[in-house]
Amino acid sequence: MNKTVNVLSVSGGKDSAAMWIYATKELDVEVLPVFADTGHEHPLTYEYLNYLEQQLGPIKRVKADFTERIARKRIYVQNHWTRKLTLDVEGHWYTERIEDDETEREPVPKWEPEDKAVEGLKIGGWIWQPFQKGMTETEATFVVERALTVLHPTGIPFLDLCLWKGRFPSTKARFCTQFLKVEVIQEQVYEPLLLEGNDIVSWQGVRAEESRARANLPEREDGKGFSVYRPLIHWKVDDVFEMHRRHGIDPNPLYKLGMGRVGCMPCINCSKSELFEIARRFPEEIARVAEWEQLVKLASKRGAATFFPTAHGQGNGIHEWVDWSKTSYGGKQLDLVKAIEFENVPACSSAYGLCE
Numbered sequence: 614m615n616k617t618v619n620v621l622s623v624s625g626g627k628d629s630a631a632m633w634i635y636a637t638k639e640l641d642v643e644v645l646p647v648f649a650d651t652g653h654e655h656p657l658t659y660e661y662l663n664y665l666e667q668q669l670g671p672i673k674r675v676k677a678d679f680t681e682r683i684a685r686k687r688i689y690v691q692n693h694w695t696r697k698l699t700l701d702v703e704g705h706w707y708t709e710r711i712e713d714d715e716t717e718r719e720p721v722p723k724w725e726p727e728d729k730a731v732e733g734l735k736i737g738g739w740i741w742q743p744f745q746k747g748m749t750e751t752e753a754t755f756v757v758e759r760a761l762t763v764l765h766p767t768g769i770p771f772l773d774l775c776l777w778k779g780r781f782p783s784t785k786a787r788f789c790t791q792f793l794k795v796e797v798i799q800e801q802v803y804e805p806l807l808l809e810g811n812d813i814v815s816w817q818g819v820r821a822e823e824s825r826a827r828a829n830l831p832e833r834e835d836g837k838g839f840s841v842y843r844p845l846i847h848w849k850v851d852d853v854f855e856m857h858r859r860h861g862i863d864p865n866p867l868y869k870l871g872m873g874r875v876g877c878m879p880c881i882n883c884s885k886s887e888l889f890e891i892a893r894r895f896p897e898e899i900a901r902v903a904e905w906e907q908l909v910k911l912a913s914k915r916g917a918a919t920f921f922p923t924a925h926g927q928g929n930g931i932h933e934w935v936d937w938s939k940t941s942y943g944g945k946q947l948d949l950v951k952a953i954e955f956e957n958v959p960a961c962s963s964a965y966g967l968c969e
């Protein structure tokens with residue numbers, strides 16, 4: 614017999630937790646909470662998910678596996694990189710922007726610079742990739758061997774995705790959500806449920822006030838093979854915390870430790886103030902990302918990869934951005950007040966007024 618399964622995506626953040634509480638405690642609806650683990654969350658979030666399980670019931674945990682993709686990449690690197698790396702690359706325009714619902718791809722600029730080796734040119738979202746002389750056979754062999762030393766799955770989805778791609782995702786090329794969340798839930802949760810003949814309602818904890826794009830989303834709509842329900846679409850942030858309070862369930866403790874949002878730490882969309890807060894409270898997370906940068910760099914054809922974009926993917930990577938987070942507006946001068954704040958971390962600070 615056809616059954617309707619309410620799949621609720623849990624991130625460890627306030628909105629999905631409020632939605633789960635609402636479904637279970639107020640609507641008395643049976644839900645299947647699913648957590649797609651990126652391997653790039655703070656340990657407190659993993660602890661919080663255990664806490665939620667004790668309060669509300671089990672969570673189905675899924676994670677992306679890049680073993681096969683990395684194995685195929687190894688073969689590709691062995692068979693093609695040496696030849697590719699020894700070829701000259703003509704100057705050309707490139708863009709990181711990917712098309713999504715909010716943006717349309719801009720046309721490639723018709724104009725090209727006379728000096729094809731010129732650096733630093735930008736037109737709209739297009740960046741001029743200067744002419745590059747091909748490597749010597751020896752240099753190319755070195756790059757291939759270097760990549761092969763790190764092209765092994767680590768079991769950490771976020772890192773493996775970056776090793777496979779040879780780069781980190783970015784605000785313009787946000788492939789992390791697709792590979793670490795959407796695809797894995799589709800394959801490991803939706804497809805088996807659909808094969809068993811179930812109908813799926815995907816509960817999404819998004820709110821209209823979060824962004825312009827979200828403001829236009831309907832409460833219900835049909836998705837690809839399932840329907841979508843957004844029960845929180847008209848909720849305010851206070852409603853979210855009120856739902857926690859009303860049922861005696863704590864929000865993720867990271868909200869009292871200066872975090873405005875919970876998810877990957879840091880997220881590629883992280884703001885300057887969030888990065889400042891992460892760096893002063895959780896330097897070990899910055900150190901972990903700095904280690905990942907070194908590994909992904911080796912898996913990259915250009916030998917360059919940084920978590921947040923830097924000129925040509927070189928420089929001091931995430932540490933450079935942490936230094937920038939301590940500067941005042943404009944990013945040029947070290948802000949002395951911020952420098953003092955960096956060293957004197959308050960025990961509790963919350964953008965949502967959660968500290969007593």
Ligand code: SF4
Binds near residue numbers: 651787790876879882
């Ligand atoms: S968008 Fe941010 S939170 Fe989402 S998968 Fe990418 S890094 Fe993680």
